[in-house]
Amino acid sequence: MIQKINKAGVCAPLGFLASAVNADVKGKGKDKKDLCLLYSEVPFKTAAVFTANTFKAAPLRHAMELMKQGKEFQAVLVNSGNANACTGALGIENCETLAQAVADSLGIDPSKVLTGSTGTIGVQLPVDRMVSHIETLADELDDGNSDLFAEAIMTTDTFPKQAGVLVETANGAYVVAGVTKGAGMIAPNMATMLCYITTDAMVNDKNLQAALDHAVKGSFNSITVDNDMSTNDTVFLMANGMSGIIPDMDEFKEAVATVCLELAKMIVKDGEGATKFITVNVKNASTEEDAKKCAFLIANSPLVKTMFHGEDPNWGRLMACVGASGVKADESTTDLYFEDLLYAKGGLIIDPAMEPKAAAIMKQPEISITLDLNTGSESATVYTCDLSREYIAINADYRS
């Protein structure tokens, strides 16, 4: 049985400890923790999903290289304020220097240390300053520090993002918990997303990667942060086995998916200025790819997002997105719903007198819309938020 845990973070599973300090990574004297360490009392198996961006940041290339040798690690050092991206060979060297310093402090092998970075691109890390704080990070490791870790990885996020579940089995319980950071603005395709998920379940590399791939598809790859586009996007799933429980794989997959979806929704809710959480469903498309393409085009459209902010059921903008997506669709067979309200059938509004009903739905803080293409049997769901600032008033008020 999978139960959500309140306030669970990366240290919720057995054996995971964390710490965080202010290392002034940006060099601007900000009063914010920006360097943090995650450590497991025993090595953990690791699965990972990295950005599809051709220009991957140094910590990703460093981790990918290490993972070719083996999938077992014991510590992760993460900084915010500097992405260590577009930093060439020196960027990789800096990862190695940091990993060595962490390894020295913890008495482990440097090949067991992963690093992660988020922040400005194209600037070298202040490695010496960072190294000078690593001893402190090692000393302060504690299983009560999930929140500190969550805060330290934030950049433009307005709140820390953590989630976790307890899975009870016939042989005992295990925990899956995680932390993520998105960005204040959800629309751009370069917002760096970092996510670290920990578990004390006993899972081998292959099953771990399968569970993560499944979870990412329905969560981080179904929100409009476009996590495959930043130079730094990374999701790690780390299993140290300390619960002694070998989980049922279906249940484990569901547990990881639950945590990822909750974290992904938090990223959407933290969209800069977001006032509404929007679920876009595309039903009965001819392929799953079509369904996702169409749903993403709707979810990314500034005109659609401003329409939600303006609470205006300007359904034609949604129809235009379907046509613009280039997926198999015909105006005369496309149906449109606001929540469960069938508003347009076969491409035509059913009755303009229904507008007040649709307008009432548009006033909800969470709104679901559905486009039924009636060209097949595949579906997709994408999560997004409205665009709420003054600059878009011209579009939000377009029909006034």
Added chain:
Amino acid sequence: MIQKINKAGVCAPLGFLASAVNADVKGKGKDKKDLCLLYSEVPFKTAAVFTANTFKAAPLRHAMELMKQGKEFQAVLVNSGNANACTGALGIENCETLAQAVADSLGIDPSKVLTGSTGTIGVQLPVDRMVSHIETLADELDDGNSDLFAEAIMTTDTFPKQAGVLVETANGAYVVAGVTKGAGMIAPNMATMLCYITTDAMVNDKNLQAALDHAVKGSFNSITVDNDMSTNDTVFLMANGMSGIIPDMDEFKEAVATVCLELAKMIVKDGEGATKFITVNVKNASTEEDAKKCAFLIANSPLVKTMFHGEDPNWGRLMACVGASGVKADESTTDLYFEDLLYAKGGLIIDPAMEPKAAAIMKQPEISITLDLNTGSESATVYTCDLSREYIAINADYRS
């Protein structure tokens, strides 16, 4: 010789007359002309480019049907305030009703009348009210009414957009002139773009279409309005031959391209809140498609656009776009220029001390950047504007 003409509009070529009225198309009693008529004393040959959106608006489908029969027309009726899109069979009937009324007023065949619409999608046109104004439009036709026509087709545009050239040849002169409307906000992929270009040169259908296709590629298809996405985007090129001049085709193509580029740049400059005009060059890509794809990804990135508004030479965001575009590129061979200043070579910043020089360039109202991929020999140029409103301050000030 091609010379730009100041304040030239659709009536600048011989024989073209226009008129405009307030027909209250939106039904909200706005004080704005929103219905206009363009007429030529003799029939004109017509070339057209329509949106690639699957769900084409009724006037486009109406025009495409008529153009299957012949490319000769004599009048165009255009309204703003209602797109006549997603309006089914009745939408087409309404085009026919309007064309009939125009034909009756002018004493021409209804098959010689084109219609065009821009505005809200999914609402039927107030045809009776529109028809009631057509007699007035016919009565008020005058070659001094270019400006009225330009104003009547505006929606969220903040200024009318007209351009024209005079082409002097050994046998006399002809004129190419045009009007366009974009939208206050440039980024969205559904801003309706309408463009009407007139000329008194004598050109046949085939050459006319070739000239228009060439011009659109380098102008309307090289700005970030994504003109192939709206349900209504249309460019018409109309040649009535009244100058008696059969132009040299290379010169004619250049004249049409000049007018289109000037109009397209005006659309970019009218981007909502735009404070900067940005030229994005991608050089030495392996294919022209790669070059354009990469340039568009940069030009459409909210993070890049906010960076321009923040006047911050945060070059890493540009590099990240190259990687995100998925085109053939390697970080270690990519060079980056602010204007002519080589700022990053082989993926690395040349010298952080150059930042003040780049920052000074970023303060210019018009800025050109160049990404040299060094993976081939193809290039592309795309025009865009910054994103300037408060809501994006969080990204513009990201490095502060």
